[in-house]
Amino acid sequence: MSRELINLIVQATGESLFMVSIAALIATAFGLPIGVFLATSRKGELFAAPAVNSVLGIIVNATRSTPFIILVVAIIPFTRLIAGTSIGSGAAIVPLTIAAMPFIARLVEAAIREVDAGLIETASSFGASPLQIVLKVLIPEALPGLVLALTLAVVSLLGYSAMVGAVGGGGLGDLGIRYGYQRFMPEMMLAVVVVLIALVQTVQTAGDYLARRVNRRLRHR
Amino acid sequence: MNVHQSLTAAEPVETLSPLAQPPTTADAMVRFERVSKAYPAYRDKPSVQALKDIDFAIPRGSITGVIGRSGAGKSSLVRLINGLEKPSTGRVVVDGRDISGLSGRDLRLAQRSIGMIFQHFNLLSSRTAADNVALPLEIAGWSRRDIALRVAELLDLVGIADKYDRYPSELSGGQKQRIGIARALATRPNVLLSDEATSALDPQTTRSILDLLANINRELGVTIVLITHEMSVVRQLAKEVVVIDGGHIVERGHVADIFTHPAHPVTQAFLSEVIGDSVPVSLASRLQPQPVAGGHAVIRIQVRGADAGDTIVGRLARELSIDVALLSARIDEIGGQHVGSLSLGIPGGEAAADKAASYLSQNNLPVERLGYVA
Numbered sequence: 085m086s087r088e089l090i091n092l093i094v095q096a097t098g099e100s101l102f103m104v105s106i107a108a109l110i111a112t113a114f115g116l117p118i119g120v121f122l123a124t125s126r127k128g129e130l131f132a133a134p135a136v137n138s139v140l141g142i143i144v145n146a147t148r149s150t151p152f153i154i155l156v157v158a159i160i161p162f163t164r165l166i167a168g169t170s171i172g173s174g175a176a177i178v179p180l181t182i183a184a185m186p187f188i189a190r191l192v193e194a195a196i197r198e199v200d201a202g203l204i205e206t207a208s209s210f211g212a213s214p215l216q217i218v219l220k221v222l223i224p225e226a227l228p229g230l231v232l233a234l235t236l237a238v239v240s241l242l243g244y245s246a247m248v249g250a251v252g253g254g255g256l257g258d259l260g261i262r263y264g265y266q267r268f269m270p271e272m273m274l275a276v277v278v279v280l281i282a283l284v285q286t287v288q289t290a291g292d293y294l295a296r297r298v299n300r301r302l303r304h305r
Numbered sequence: 306m307n308v309h310q311s312l313t314a315a316e317p318v319e320t321l322s323p324l325a326q327p328p329t330t331a332d333a334m335v336r337f338e339r340v341s342k343a344y345p346a347y348r349d350k351p352s353v354q355a356l357k358d359i360d361f362a363i364p365r366g367s368i369t370g371v372i373g374r375s376g377a378g379k380s381s382l383v384r385l386i387n388g389l390e391k392p393s394t395g396r397v398v399v400d401g402r403d404i405s406g407l408s409g410r411d412l413r414l415a416q417r418s419i420g421m422i423f424q425h426f427n428l429l430s431s432r433t434a435a436d437n438v439a440l441p442l443e444i445a446g447w448s449r450r451d452i453a454l455r456v457a458e459l460l461d462l463v464g465i466a467d468k469y470d471r472y473p474s475e476l477s478g479g480q481k482q483r484i485g486i487a488r489a490l491a492t493r494p495n496v497l498l499s500d501e502a503t504s505a506l507d508p509q510t511t512r513s514i515l516d517l518l519a520n521i522n523r524e525l526g527v528t529i530v531l532i533t534h535e536m537s538v539v540r541q542l543a544k545e546v547v548v549i550d551g552g553h554i555v556e557r558g559h560v561a562d563i564f565t566h567p568a569h570p571v572t573q574a575f576l577s578e579v580i581g582d583s584v585p586v587s588l589a590s591r592l593q594p595q596p597v598a599g600g601h602a603v604i605r606i607q608v609r610g611a612d613a614g615d616t617i618v619g620r621l622a623r624e625l626s627i628d629v630a631l632l633s634a635r636i637d638e639i640g641g642q643h644v645g646s647l648s649l650g651i652p653g654g655e656a657a658a659d660k661a662a663s664y665l666s667q668n669n670l671p672v673e674r675l676g677y678v679a
Contacts, residue, residue: 127347200427202423202425202427203427203429205389205427206421206423206427207440207444208389208416209387209389209416209419209421210416210417210420210421210440210441210444210445210488210489210491210492211412211413211414211415211416211417211441211444211445212413212441212444213410213413213444216444220440220443220444221429224429224431224432225429225430225431227431298431300430300431300432300472300473300474301430301474
C-alpha cells in the first residue's frame with residue numbers, strides 16, 4: 085500500500101476518534117443525569133415524578149428506535165443550526181451525540197437500578213438528601229456497571245461514526261466507502277475493517293479492565 | 306381418654322395485664338400515640354393495614370424487643386420511628402419530638418440522632434470499612450479531620466480497628482455487622498434501631514453481636530429497639546418486650562413476666578420455640594392411648610417461675626413413695642425465671658397417676674396427661 089493511502093487511513097482514524105470521543109463526552113454529560121433520573125423517578129422513588137418519567141421514557145425510546153442513518157438525515161436542519169454545516173466530522177458530532185444520549189441514558193438507568201434498594205433506605209435512614217444519595221451511594225455503587233455501559237456506548241459510536249461517512253461525515257467509514265467500495269480497492273476496505281476491529285478491541289479491553297478495577301465486590305486488592 | 310386432654314385446668318395461671326402498667330411516658334425515648342399505618346392498594350396488590358392502634362412507649366436507655374412473625378408489622382413499626390415511613394393516623398414522638406410531623410431538612414436532621422442496623426448489613430461495596438463508617442458523617446457535613454478521628458474511635462469501639470481499609474467483600478458477616486453498628490453510632494444517636502440484625506448470622510456470631518449491643522447500651526446509654534422474629538434474641542438481650550401480631554400489640558411488659566406467663570397464643574408459640582414445648586419425637590412415638598400393664602403413665606408438667614421444678618421430681622417420689630421416671634426435660638432460664646417442661650413416667654397404674662397429678666396441681670404445676678408407655 086502506498087504511503088499516500090496509509091496517510092489517508094491515519095487521517096481518517098484521527099477523524100473517527102475525534103468524532104467519537106467528543107460525541108461520547110457530550111452524550112455522557114447529558115445521558116448520565118437523564119439515566120439517573122429515569123432510574124429514580126418512578127412512583128415512590130427518590131425523585132418520584134412518574135409523569136415526567138413516562139414522557140422522558142417515550143422520547144428516549146423514540147430516539148432509539150429511529151435507525152441511525154435516518155436520524156442523521158432527519159436532523160440535518162438541527163445539525164446546521166448547531167454546527168453551521170451538515171458536512172464534515174465536526175457536523176457529524178451532532179447526530180452521533182443525539183443517537184448516543186438515549187442509549188447511554190438507558191444503560192445508566194439499568195446500572196443504577198442494579199444497586200440494592202436497601203442501600204437507598206440505609207442512606208435515607210441517616211438523613212441523606214436525595215442528591216447525596218445519588219452522588220455518594222448510587223453512582224459509586226453502580227460504577228462498574230457505568231464503566232461497562234460507557235464502553236458499550238463508545239463501541240456503538242465507532243460503528244455509527246463509520247455510518248456518518250456515507251453522508252459526508254469523514255472518518256474511516258467515509259474512506260471505506262469512497263476508496264474501498266466506489267474505487268474498487270479491496271485492500272483499502274480491508275485496512276479500514278482491520279483498524280475498526282483494532283479500535284473496538286482496544287476500547288472494550290480498556291473498559292473491561294477499568295470496570296474490574298473499580299469493582300470492589302470481587303475479592304482482589 | 307384423649308391423649309392431650311388436660312387434667313387440671315383449675316390451676317390459676319397468674320394472668321398479668323401487661324397493658325395495665327405502661328412505662329412512665331414522661332421518660333419515654335420513643336412514644337407511639339394511637340398510630341396506625343395502612344398501605345394503599347397499588348397495581349395488583351390490595352391495600353394493607355400494617356399497624357392498628359399502636360400505643361406504647363419505649364423507656365429511655367432500655368433495650369426493647371419487638372417480636373412478631375413475618376408480616377406482623379415489625380418492619381413498619383421500626384420505620385415509623387426513624388421517619389422512613391409516615392403513620393396514616395396518630396403520631397410517633399422520638400426524644401420529645403414528633404418525628405411523624407417532620408419532613409425535608411428537619412426530618413433529615415432528626416434522623417441523624419437515630420441509628421439503624423440491618424439484616425443484610427447494607428454496606429456500600431465500593432467503600433472500605435472506614436469509609437462506610439464515615440458516610441453518615443460526610444452526609445452530616447463533618448470536616449475530614451473530625452471524621453478521621455471519629456471513625457478510628459468507632460472501629461475501635463466495635464472491635465475491628467484492624468479492618469480499617471478492608472472492603473466489605475473481604476469481611477465475614479459478623480465483621481460486616483460490626484461496621485454496620487459503628488456506622489449507625491457515628492453521629493452519636495440516642496436511639497439504635499436493629500432490624501433483624503442477627504438473622505443472617507450464625508449462633509456464635511449472633512451472640513457476640515448481641516453482647517456488643519448490650520455493651521453499647523450500658524456504656525453509651527443508647528436506647529435500643531430490637532426487631533426480631535427470634536425469641537432467643539429477645540431473651541438474651543431485651544428487658545422489655547412487645548409482641549405484635551396482625552398489626553396489633555398483643556402483649557407487652559418485662560421479658561421475664563411475659564415469657565413466664567405468656568397469655569397470647571403467639572407469645573406461647575414463640576416461647577415454645579425456645580424451650581421446646583413439644584413432646585420429643587422419641588417419646589411421642591412410644592406413647593399409647595391405653596394403660597400398659599407394668600408400664601408408666603406419662604404426664605407432663607410446665608415449669609414456670611423462680612424455683613419451680615428444681616426439687617419437684619424428688620418431692621413427688623417421696624410423697625407418693627414411687628419411682629418417678631424422668632422421660633424428657635427441657636428447662637431454660639429467661640430473665641432469671643425457669644421456663645420449661647418435664648415429662649414424667651409414673652408407675653403403679655391409674656391410681657398412682659391420679660395421685661401424682663393431684664399432688665402436682667396442689668403445688669401449682671399444671672399437669673397434662675400424655676398417655677402411657679410400656
